[in-house]
Amino acid sequence: MVVLVTGANGQLGQSIQFIANQYPNVQFIYTDYQELDITNFESCLTVFAKYKPQFCINTAAYTAVDKAESESDKAHLINAVGPENLAKVCKEFNTILVHISTDFIFDGTSTSLSMTNGYKETDIPNPQSVYGQTKLDGELAVQKNWEKHFIIRTSWVYSQFANNFMKTMLRLASERDNLSVVNDQIGTPTNAVDLAEVLLKIITSYQTESHEVFGIYNFSNEGVCSWYDFAAAIFHQKGIEIDLKPIPTDSYPTPAKRPAYSVLDKTKIKKVFAIEIKDWKESLTVSLNHLN
Numbered sequence: 001m002v003v004l005v006t007g008a009n010g011q012l013g014q015s016i017q018f019i020a021n022q023y024p025n026v027q028f029i030y031t032d033y034q035e036l037d038i039t040n041f042e043s044c045l046t047v048f049a050k051y052k053p054q055f056c057i058n059t060a061a062y063t064a065v066d067k068a069e070s071e072s073d074k075a076h077l078i079n080a081v082g083p084e085n086l087a088k089v090c091k092e093f094n095t096i097l098v099h100i101s102t103d104f105i106f107d108g109t110s111t112s113l114s115m116t117n118g119y120k121e122t123d124i125p126n127p128q129s130v131y132g133q134t135k136l137d138g139e140l141a142v143q144k145n146w147e148k149h150f151i152i153r154t155s156w157v158y159s160q161f162a163n164n165f166m167k168t169m170l171r172l173a174s175e176r177d178n179l180s181v182v183n184d185q186i187g188t189p190t191n192a193v194d195l196a197e198v199l200l201k202i203i204t205s206y207q208t209e210s211h212e213v214f215g216i217y218n219f220s221n222e223g224v225c226s227w228y229d230f231a232a233a234i235f236h237q238k239g240i241e242i243d244l245k246p247i248p249t250d251s252y253p254t255p256a257k258r259p260a261y262s263v264l265d266k267t268k269i270k271k272v273f274a275i276e277i278k279d280w281k282e283s284l285t286v287s288l289n290h291l292n
């Protein structure tokens with residue numbers, strides 16, 4: 001089985017590479033934007049013609065949430081046109097597309113919360129930022145152009161690879177003795193390696209051409225926290241002493257508006273693919289241990 005990975009130098013791409021040797025029956029083709037620029041349809045066609053993959057995991061994205069506010073054309077090109085190109089090429093080669101999306105498609109303000117467990121796949125998106133809108137446009141482009149897709153929405157992704165909140169907190173703690181982190185944005189961290197494992201589980205457990213399993217799925221680690229709680233857990237687990245202050249979002253203005261609440265309900269993915277999901281603190285320990 002040939003699995004083509006786009007954006008393979010990003011943190012999810014590197015996380016897939018990290019676990020790939022657990023899948024000896026899978027031939028992974030890792031591409032970065034130099035070999036496969038997802039915004040270039042011809043580039044997609046050429047690479048698919050060369051490798052003829054059964055699956056494509058699209059980890060390529062424009063992920064600079066604040067910068068996207070002033071680079072909306074670029075964000076749209078990578079997050080919406082790119083997935084559209086991939087969906088069209090996947091259709092041509094009968095390749096199943098596994099595309100990654102985000103909790104930032106939600107506004108995080110719903111009070112109706114059918115949400116004891118968070119946002120369900122069927123809840124109505126209402127992005128509040130350019131990044132969130134372009135990611136939603138990417139989802140819609142995939143759905144419109146190729147039915148054989150899995151769209152996996154995830155949140156607060158971190159890992160021992162590339163740049164992310166966990167590594168930023170550790171860097172800041174090495175530079176200063178106090179830090180303020182928002183405590184009124186609530187969600188769930190996701191260890192990118194856990195996400196990579198689930199993507200591979202979906203791919204390897206896919207056996208029939210059953211259209212019923214295609215569609216949108218939520219995935220994050222288990223549990224709920226604020227960014228402040230996340231930072232506190234990082235410092236606690238690393239034994240770092242720092243004066244950490246909880247602050248409201250108003251005190252830390254950013255160009256992009258973020259959802260106040262973006263916990264994802266994972267009932268569907270757990271049931272359909274029979275997976276158990278680690279608690280976010282347990283998974284954080286694993287990731288921090290890999291930094292040592």
Ligand SMILES: NC(=O)c1ccc[n+]([C@@H]2O[C@H](COP(=O)([O-])OP(=O)(O)OC[C@H]3O[C@@H](n4cnc5c(N)ncnc54)[C@H](OP(=O)(O)O)[C@@H]3O)[C@@H](O)[C@H]2O)c1
Pocket residue numbers: 006007008009010011012013032033034036037038039058059060061062063078082100101102103135154155156157158162163
């Ligand atoms: N990070 C999070 O907190 C988070 C949360 C929710 C959802 N997600 C989603 O999860 C997925 C993986 O995110 P991540 O954290 O692994 O992102 P990442 O570390 O930013 O990796 C994305 C990769 O895509 C590459 N790329 C950019 N433009 C490309 C193009 N035109 N063609 C091919 N590759 C291109 C980037 O290369 P350059 O670095 O050279 O530009 C980078 O290597 C994304 O879909 C993201 O939207 C992430």
